[in-house]
Amino acid sequence: MRARVERYVEPSLLLLLRERPLHGYELLERIPELGVEGRVDIGNLYRLLRALEDEGLVRSEWSAELPGPAKRTYELTADGRRLLDRWAEALQRAQGTIEAFLDRYQEGR
Amino acid sequence: MRARVERYVEPSLLLLLRERPLHGYELLERIPELGVEGRVDIGNLYRLLRALEDEGLVRSEWSAELPGPAKRTYELTADGRRLLDRWAEALQRAQGTIEAFLDRYQEGR
DNA sequence: TTTCACATATGTGTTTTACCTATACTGCTT
């Protein structure tokens, strides 16, 4: 049994990218730091990154300088930063909702 | 912007039914008490109730005695009660996840 | 030289949610 926040990967990516630019695979590795239960689907993660870029929330380029396979490094745009702020507010409200639920749950125990 | 917990209607119904038996339309009216943003789709709510009944989590019968249009009154089963307990644990974990996110978000403000 | 970790990406099916429509009973108004 898991209670997942819908589209939680999106704010997670934005938050990680606010700290510093990262490429997709690094994002995948760091997302568990944010307490996500289960593993994030890598295919959907890349799709999401490109969708975010289409909406101007992140910006990317191939990192030729880095060794190893070709990596696309993403960084947050000003719009992305603003969206993250709105996500944080929304998550605060969600926290309140869950708290209300759990309070009522405890009452009846 | 909203941050919804996936399938949040399900634990909401179980919690309300733990307190006392209710019919579908009453459940719809009471769900906002649990802090759900936006309104719950009534069609999906009835479908969910029947799905819960198929799984033995709730039990229902037509309430002939009550006035007004025919009502189907639902009550929680022992299995439903156990599922609610598991939902509560899952929601506690989700709360921790969101807290971790918001803590990290505040650090970088 | 093939195996493994890294890295990006697409295809497709399933689940969950949103939006819309249908049916019927009851009480109130005109």
Added chain:
DNA sequence: AAGCAGTATAGGTAAAACACATATGTGAAA
């Protein structure tokens, strides 16, 4: 008595979100 709003249950269908599978290539180590 006809019409309408509110109560109550239910189905159809489309879109969104997510899961599962596959494909392709690099580079290092065994």
